[in-house]
Every structure is written in C-alpha cells, then in structure tokens.
Amino acid sequence: MATAPVKRITDIGPPSYENFLHPVIKKNYGLWKYHENVAPGILCHVSETGDRIYTVRAGSPRLLSTHTIRLFAALADKYCDGFLRFTSRNNVEFLLDKKENIEPLKQDLHAAGFPVGGTNNAISNIVHTQGWVHCHSSATDASGIVKCVMDALYDHFTEEKLPAKMRIALACCLNMCGAVHCSDIAILGIHRKPPQVNNDTINKICEIPNVIASCPTGAIRTATVNGKPSVEVVEEQCMYCGNCYTVCPAMPLNDPANDGISIWVGGKVSNARSEPRFSKLAIPFLPNNPPRWPEVVNAVVNIVNVYVENARKHERMGEWIDRIGWPRFFDLTGIEFTRYHIDDFKNAGLTYARSAHIRY
Amino acid sequence: MATAPVKRITDIGPPSYENFLHPVIKKNYGLWKYHENVAPGILCHVSETGDRIYTVRAGSPRLLSTHTIRLFAALADKYCDGFLRFTSRNNVEFLLDKKENIEPLKQDLHAAGFPVGGTNNAISNIVHTQGWVHCHSSATDASGIVKCVMDALYDHFTEEKLPAKMRIALACCLNMCGAVHCSDIAILGIHRKPPQVNNDTINKICEIPNVIASCPTGAIRTATVNGKPSVEVVEEQCMYCGNCYTVCPAMPLNDPANDGISIWVGGKVSNARSEPRFSKLAIPFLPNNPPRWPEVVNAVVNIVNVYVENARKHERMGEWIDRIGWPRFFDLTGIEFTRYHIDDFKNAGLTYARSAHIRY
C-alpha cells in the first residue's frame, strides 16, 4: 500500500513577525513616545505606558556562519528572553527590558569580537553586496574592502563623534545592489574595458537582438566573425556598465588590470533637512589592491576626516558640501578634479554650473 | 569727366559711448560709491568725489515714433544738458546733475504721457517683441498685450509696493526673443496646431532634408503628395514649436482659433540670493482676445496680487514659491494644475518630485 504523497507546502510567505515580538514591544506596539540615546549602540525607547525597551546594537560582518547566528541566539536567550532583530544595515539588535542586562551583554559581545555601536551620529555598518564571494558580475570584492574600511573606521562605529549620521555603502558592480547610489560615501566596483565578445558561443547561448538592445548607449552592433553571427562593441561608445553581460554570458568584461574602485560622496536617503539625493563622483578610479586595499581605505578615511573636521553639527556629507561648495571639497580633501567628474550621460547638461554663484 | 566714386563707409561699428557721457559721469567714471532710491523712478548715485548724478526713469512703449524720440531729446536738452540713455528694459533715463530739475522734468514727462517709475521694487517695463506689428512667426501680438497689462499694473510701475523686483516679459512665439524664459512672469504666444504643409511650394522653396532635420522631436517625415516630394507631420509628435517654419516658409502654423497665450512664473536672471532660473508653466493656454486681452490681463494681475499679498520682503516670485511650494501657489492663485504642467520633454524625469518633502 503506497503512502499518500505529502502535500507540498508552497506560497506560505514568511512566518508572521508577530510571533517574534518581545512582550514589551507587543504591549507597547504603536505606543512609543520618545527615545533616548543612552550610549553609543544603546537606545532606550519609552512608551506612553511608561514601559521601556532597551536596544543594544552590535556590528556584524553580515556574512555570518550559523555558528555565529547560534551565538547571537544564545546571547538573546541569556539577556533578552530570546528576542532580537537585525537592522536594515545588517547590524544585530538585542531587545532588552532590563537595563542591568546591557553591560553584561555588551561584554559578552565584545569578548566574542562584536562591537557595540552604530547608533546616532556614528558610522553604521557598511551596506554591501557579494563581491568575489559569490557574484559573477563583481569588479571587486565586497566583504574584504568592507572589513578593511571598518577596521580603519572602527572608532567611528563605537563612538558618536560625527557632526551627523554617516552611511557608507559598497557595491561590487554598477548593478548597485544596495543603496550605494545615495550614500554619504559609496565605494563602487567598476570595469574599464569593454566586454570581450565570445564569438564562439554567443550565437548559441544568447539572443543577439536582446544583447544589442541591452546596451544603454547603443555601443553594440551585429557582426559576423568567422562566418558566425556575433556582435562587436564600439569601444568609444562603451562605458563598461555590464548590462550586456547581465543579459548574455558571452560578453564578460572582467579585466584585473582595469577593474577597480570608484568613490562617490554626498548622497543621502532620509528626508531630514535636505531632500534625498544621489552620491556624486569623488574619485574615478582606485586600483584593486587585495587583501587590504590601502588606496581605498586611505581615500575613505581621508574623506571622513576632512568631513569631521569641517562640517557643522547636523550637516550630512552632502549638506556640508552644499555649504562649502565642490571646489572647496576637492581642495580640502586633496582629490584631483578631472574630466571624468563632469557628467556626460543623458542629463549631463543639467549638472553644469549655470549661475555666477562662485566661491573663491 | 567722371567723378571719383565716394568711398563706401562700412564696418565702423557704433559711435563710441564716450561721446555720449554726461560730464559728471565722465568725471566720476568708475568712482561711484553708492546710490539712493530717492523716489520711485528717481535714483541718486554718489561718487567718491562727492559728486552726484540723478536719474529720472520714464516708461516707454518701446515702439516709438521719431516724434517722441525728439520729444525726449528736447527734454534732455531742457533738463540734462542733452544727456540721456535707455535701459536694458527699454525705459528712458534722463541723467541730471541738478536735483532741482527732477520735478519739472517729471511734470513735463507726465504731461506728455510718460510715467516716471520702474526702479527698485516696482514692476519695470515689460520686455517684449514684435508680435503682429512685424513678425511672421507671431502667435499673438506683443505691443497690444503689453499695453493692456501695463495699464492694469500702472501703479506698480509708479510706486514701489512689491516685496522685491518683478520682471515681466512677453514673447510672441517660442523663439522667445527676450529673456522671457527667466522672468517673474512670462507671457508667451503659442501655437497649438501642427504646421500645414504647403505641398505645392515646399519642394521648390525649401531643402526637404533641412526641414526634416529642423524638428526637435522628429515629427516630420518625407512624403509624396500628388506625385511631388513633400513632407508630412506626425500630429502626435508635434509640439508646435515652429522651428520647421523658421527654416521653411512652406510650413506655416498660424491658426487663429488655436493660437494663444501661456503664462509662466518664477524665473529670474539675477544671482541675488538664489541662482538664476527658468520660469515655470502656470497657465497652459489663454485665448487671443484682442484688443484688450482680458483673460491675459486678469491672469497676470491675479498672480501679481497673490504674490504681493503673500510673499515676504526680498522674495522674488520664484523664491516665494520655493518657500510655499507649488501646490500652494496653484491653490492661492486658483489656477488649475493639469497634465500639461508636468514636463514631458527631454529632461522631464528630473522635474518629478523625488522626495517626501510635501506640504499639506
């Protein structure tokens, strides 16, 4: 007698968050009145009911082993009745109703190598992507650079000594998985050579019209190579976006000597004070120099330092630059202004300085 | 015996301005220290030397008969030792070294029908163009509307009761002869029907490829009509700019029922406070209703009134709208916001409100 097949479970979606809320949160849901910044990495939210919930935020490399997740779970059991969450920037937050648990939790975290911080006017965790660990598109690694940069900015995570919040993000290619394009500082992997067409396979594995249509600048045209239908790339029209490669594996554009990093500054997401905005190009190219990427680390640290020294309270990176102007930003940071800083894509004309508002 | 031909004089350029400078101006050239607004239309410039020059500014219809120019000349002789100038907005300025001459000059001007004013926070003369008086391109008249609007705003010329300067300009077609596109209020003649191709003449009088190339939206394509080479206009792609007509007389686009006026607001040229900027669409269409264009006059007067009532000191039209927001501008003026207000030309995407900065 055959056993009836187990009904396959699908389309159930995630378990409801309600199952995972701390009792104090459940009780005070929607009733929070205000919060206090207790210390770097420690928040206290106070409810209309008088209840308080404490948050201890710890930095994480995001790429976590199940060992570490189990460690977090154990700490949550020990101090938080098992309740914790992660943030939109991949930090882990322990939710406590007992103030006296804060210190021991902090110490346990510290002992395990996880810093507490990232709240208020600190540099929070770097939002980042897969890099060489997992993505075929990557022009650089992600986790490695993040590690090096955060090592250098560690004190800015555990202390709150910035004029305002600072959000750093990294994406390993122009697909920009993550809000890289709206970060105070964005670290972006870039290619600098056009795709090398694989004339042998392209006709078999890709739809050539799709490949041609994928190019934002129309750089790709049909070609016949060794009697086979293929494409060719007009080198001057290619800006190495990699969109053709996303569409077609026969268009790889990795090139170790020319792949590298660009640095972008002054973007933001929040609507606080000024409107959200894109980050703008600061450094067009820095080489990939693993394992510690000193050029990238120095560049980021330099920008952070100049910002910290010069910005006024409440000024995010971009707001500070608004006030002092881009010429002075380049001047203070010692970064060279080049032809590449001048936009030449679709709406380029709108970035030219069309006023006599000039600082000298 | 033939007389020797008189040598033809060419390329001499204009006579030097130096011949036409008042002696007090010559003496104090480059030495002016400050100025005072004596009264509407009256300026006093004071030199480092202590000398003073008085300016009396009078409004003019710009279209002047030689009779009137001779009248100005006579007044200049009577009160200014013959020295006068015109301004960049077509007012006439009498330059006096004797303060006591101001009043009699004012009276003579007034008697002749020329108002004194337009300085400081007044509405100065309307920069305008040819209209039906002289231009084949015109979608409306120029001088007629200007006359009607200035009649209605007369007191704003002779008094200084605005929060800031106000510049009104009119152009009779999209060629925009004059700084219409950067005016506090711009009155703009527009067409609303595609050109009517004259299939009989086009091939004779125009280069068809030039006609096709002239269209910013690519609305024109070749066609053969009655066996003759001609063009046809894709109606949906035509936005009635008239550029094809400028290039080719066989593409006229006048259409009395559909020609009319649009109103634009909030532009400025000066760098004072905010950067120079284009005027933005307020009213997409008002009919041509000669001889007094009541719809246009009312629209302009309404906008001026709402501005005067609501703007703060030193706020130009566009700066005031910056502060209160466009929704409230439409609200206060009672002007309807329509699909036409939403840009759909090249950089349209950059005009969408990309933030949660919203006023309710």
Next chain:
Amino acid sequence: MADKKYETPMLDELEKGPWPSFVKEIKKSTDISPACQDLLGVLEVSYEDKKNHWKHGGIVGVMGYGGGIIGRYSDMPEQFPEVAHFHTIRVNMPTGWFYTSDALRTLCDIWDRHGSGLTNMHGSTGDVIFLGTTTDELEPTFKDLTAAGFDLGGSGSCVRTPSACVGQARCEWACYDTLAACNDITQTYQDELHRPAFPYKFKFKFSGCPNDCVASIARSDLAIIGTWKDEIQQDDAAVAEYAASGLDIQKDVCGHCPSKCMEWDGQKLRISNRECVHCMHCINVMPKALRPGKEKGAAILIGAKAPIVQGALLASVLIPFVPAEELLDTIKELTSRIWDFWGEYGKNRERIGELIQRVGMANFLDAIGLDPVPEMVSAPRDNPYVYFKAEDKI
C-alpha cells in the same frame, strides 16, 4: 573548524583588525560543509587574480517557483569541486527582521543540514541569504523551510521580498503600521513573488516616516513613506527643557528647517505647519518635545531603481497622502493598475520608473486613472514644448 585545505595568506590578512571578520566566519563554517574550504580556496585565487571565479548563473530553482534561488557555478570546478555548484537560497525574512532565538536556530539547523552553513543576515533586499549549496539540495532545503513555516524570497522578474522599517514595534515616529502593511503585501502577492511574470523586478519598501530607514525612496518601485497631515505635536515645556539643557534651538533646529517655517524667540517655538515639508529634522532633534501630528498616513512614491539600464532614479510622488486606514486598500488598487499598464507597455528589463520616464508621467497617470496634482512635481515644466491633446483644442 575542519583542517586547513588551502594556504590562504591573503585572506588570512583579513582576520586581523578589530571589525568582525567574514573570513573567520567562513573558516568557522568549514566544520559544517567542505564547500567552505573550497570557497576559501577559490576566494584566495580571486584575491591573487583580482577577479571573481564565478560563471554566469544558470536557471535552477525549486519546483513550481520561478524565483528565490540564484544559480552559481565556479569557473574552476576541477580545482574547487565543492563549490562547482554554489547556489544561494533567498529565504523571505520575517517582516522587520524580528526573530526569536528559536527561529534563528531553526534556520541554522536547516542550513547546516543542506548547505554551507554560511549566510548573509541579510541580503540587500532583506532576505535571509543561504549562501552556497548544490542543485540537489535545493528541493530538500525548501521542504524543510516550508515545514518550519518559512518560504523563499524573490528573484528574477517578479515581486521582490518587501521590507519594512522597525516601525511601531519600536519607533515613536511610525505614522502607519509598517510591519502589518509589509507582511500583508508579502502574503497578498505570494504568487507574483514566486512566479516571475513581469517585465522586470518590482520592489515594495515600507518606511514609517520620512527618515526612511529602509531607504525606500532609493531602492523600491513602490515606496510607502509614513507622514502626517496636521500639526506637529508640540510640548512647550519639553522645548523649554531642551533650550535650558543647552540646545541652540535657533541654530540647530530652526536653522536647518528646509522650509524656514519655524521661529524661536527664546521663549516660544512657532511652527507654520502650513509650510512644513515634513522633513522630520526638528522632531529628530527634539524627540521629547515634538512629534508627528495625529492625522497620520503615508505618501506613496514610485519608480526608484539602481543605474542599470537608463540611469538611477529616486522614487517620485504618486499620491501625496493616504490616511493610514485606507493605506492597504489604496496600495493594492494602485498596484493592480500599475501592473496592468506595466505588463502591457513595459519593455523587457524596463522597471516601472523607466517606463514612466519613457511614456511621461501625465500619460502614466491617465493609464492608471489618477489625476495630476502639483505635489507630483518639484516644479511645473519650464520648456514650452507642450503636446496639447485634441480634446483641449478647437
């Protein structure tokens, strides 16, 4: 930790320094799966070569789903056979990234059984990322996940895993219930999430207030940003306390108000709420004294995306304000109209934001049956190139 299989001198450098090390994490996991050793191996090669060693992903998945798995193959399978296949599984996180320790351990158990033991907590879209397994393990992992009450997230041309800020669970500023809304939308669109049928991806993100802590305005096709319509709730005594405690209210609060609608005379703070653009700054600085108003709801913005293909876009205002009670219905009604239009007119790989750019906002509004309002634009057009419609002409 299992025995070392490869020399990884470069990666070893990344175990140094105070910030927690992902290399340590990979090394820790070598006792879970041999794939971790080979991952270290191939990554070291990448560090030497300065390029990745992955091939363009193939189409792998679980039965009946078109998304949720990212196929990944090594381009050095002979040298690193354990990562020859190294697919990721996107597991839809609980809304707001809330967990109990038990729930986390459940996920760990499943992943230790079927995969590398490596994760991302979390992916940029918000999913739990199970990082690396073979094709064979996909279906069993899925079975265990659903049995435990979890499901996959999105990938491909479908609804992507929606995400929400912590919201009313722990934030005093949430103007609507982000968690409930996000969870509801996630459940409502399960079919669209798992079975790619769109021109391209579609992302929802829910932020409770204009601080936008899930970066919805930068990263989602439909961004729901909480806000309020009436006056900022103001506690004058608390304002005075801030002033007494040394806050320079003129400079630090009023001085940064983008709409210049605040006045402080040393005694009393006056807000012209009519001009307030709801930026949150004053509230952020004085959380004990100022709070969002009582008439709460959200603005709905549309069309954010990363640069590919036609350039990055921030989301733009579609509906300036929806009361909190009407929010879910409005989102669903709107979404269905948007998808109809996008499905019909969207080109392959054209996000909704790019489609709107292409056809123009006014035509888009016509198509989805919304009236234009001035809140949708930062300013009306400045060019006179207006296409008048036949019905508006004579």
Next chain:
Amino acid sequence: MADKKYETPMLDELEKGPWPSFVKEIKKSTDISPACQDLLGVLEVSYEDKKNHWKHGGIVGVMGYGGGIIGRYSDMPEQFPEVAHFHTIRVNMPTGWFYTSDALRTLCDIWDRHGSGLTNMHGSTGDVIFLGTTTDELEPTFKDLTAAGFDLGGSGSCVRTPSACVGQARCEWACYDTLAACNDITQTYQDELHRPAFPYKFKFKFSGCPNDCVASIARSDLAIIGTWKDEIQQDDAAVAEYAASGLDIQKDVCGHCPSKCMEWDGQKLRISNRECVHCMHCINVMPKALRPGKEKGAAILIGAKAPIVQGALLASVLIPFVPAEELLDTIKELTSRIWDFWGEYGKNRERIGELIQRVGMANFLDAIGLDPVPEMVSAPRDNPYVYFKAEDKI
C-alpha cells in the same frame, strides 16, 4: 497726423489707459510716412483675424553685408501696398544705450527721410530698430547712417550686437568696465558681425556684477559677469547705521544669504568670505555699508539661449575668474578657440551651448584647451557611466 485712412476700432481701444500707447506712436508717425497708415490698417486686420499678416522674410540687405536687415513682406500687399515691403534695419546702438539729444535727432532725421518714422528703442538684442522701409531705401539709409557715424547691428548666423549694462558709468558695483569691453568686442568683430559665417548666431553680453542687468546669463552665448575675489568691503559704522535705521540685518540680510556665511550678533556683522558665493544680496540691501571687494574681474559663462531647438539653456561657468586687466585678452583668445571648434563641429543652427551639450563639456574643454575645474559644475556626475580614455587605462 495725416488723415485717417482706415477705421481701426480695435486699435483705438489701445489708445486708452494710462500706459503710453504704441498705437498713438504709430498714428503720430502717419505724417512721416504713408506706411504708417497701412501698418494701422493691416494691424487692425490682424486684430480681427487673430493672426499676423506677414510673410516669411526674404533675403534683403545692404551691399557687402549679410546681416543687419530683416526682410518683411505683407501677405496682403494689394490691400496695404505701403507695407508690401516693410523691412527693419538694425542699427547698432552706442554701448550702454547712451545718447546725446543731437545723436538721437540725427537718427530721427535719417529715419524720417528713409523709412516709417517708427522705431524700437530698443530691440531685445539691444539695437536701435528702424521699423519698416522698402528695399530701395536700404542702401540710402545705410549710407546716411555710416556718414553720421552709425553702423548696422547683426542678424543671421553671425556675431550679434553685443550689449552691456550701464556699468562704471553710473553703477558703483561694476567690477570691470563693461562699456569699454563691449565696445572693444563690437569693434573687434565687425567683420564677424556683418558677414554671417557661423553655424548660427553668437551673442556677447557684459554685466558688471552678478545682478546681471543685461540678462547675460539667460541670453548670451558668452556672458561676462563682473565679480570679485577678495573680501566684501565692509564699513561697520554704516552697517550700524542701517541697523539703527530699522533694517533687520539678521532677517533681511543674513537670512537671505544663500551660502549662510553671514553672522550678525546685533553689533557686528561677520562675513565668511571664503564661503560667499558673490550673489550680491547683502550689498544690494546695504549699498552704503558693503561693496564688492577690491580684487575685481569677471566670470565667463557660455552657452545661454532661448528654447529653439533643443530647449533653453542658461549659460554655464567656463572660467570662474579673470582679473579685470586680463579680461579683454582672455575673451578674445577664448573666443577664437571657441569659434574654431564651433565652426568645425557645429551643425547648422546649432548654438554653442547646444554643441557643448551634444559633445559634452569635457570634450569641449579638450578642444579649446581649458582644464576642467569644479567651478564648472554644480556637482560632479552622479551616474557611473564613465568613458575612460585609453591613456588612463592599462
């Protein structure tokens, strides 16, 4: 006034009202030329028909010149024979629109002899416009004009009549001598002004300070805008006087400073000149207390134009600062390089601003041999679509 030839009930309405009437001006001129009667007649028809009655201008001119005359023919020549031809003559005004009464009368005499007696004082570009004459009268008018020391202005694809604000002749803020510069450029480019040889028109305008009283930034291909480099000259006693006389310095001056670089503590005004963007506002409001600095010169901006063809442009910064002494040489050197490039690469009817848009600022700078500086952009690019040049790659 000559006898009335046509009934003009509509135009008569425009004699009413307080503002001076152009209809009166035309009527006044009927004793000068019969064309004025026919102009009234045809204009009345336009007012009835709601359209102009002019034909597309033909090519008419004076010997040896390609510009300066706008040909104009009526489309109702039988009805209005006196305006069958009704060409305008553009007479280059004296720089700054300065005149003596004698000079004006000289112009009037010439025009009464040869034309309608109607003028525009002045045209939008700045010329004296002699409004309406026949082809036959062009050459004689020109002869009389040159004999009297006047010459034609520009039209067609050439240098257009340059214009300048009143400048140092009567304005305390002029940072360079706009009249001298404008006059010099006008004289230097006489050939380019009279003989169209460019892809399209080219306009110079000279403003002595950022108030830009000739709207150069909106209307000229090369805009020369005076400014200063050092500190604003400040007279503290005069500042105190303004304060005493009731000016709210905090609100009216500092409050509108776009770079927020002014501080007023009730006693002393402090300007961070390093951040000042030279907008002129504070100086405009307190002319007795503040003045531009002593290190004077100008910024050179390029490329403004009206909407046709590709949309309107404001001029953009090309050289942030040139000392006053070097200004003329710099303009001329720059102009020749710009014209070389434009002549070679400009398409027919492509203004320099549009050409720069088309090829990109960086390529344009290469072509004219200028180094890029950050003052040229409002911000660096935000899209990552960078074309790296071969020499910068490996």
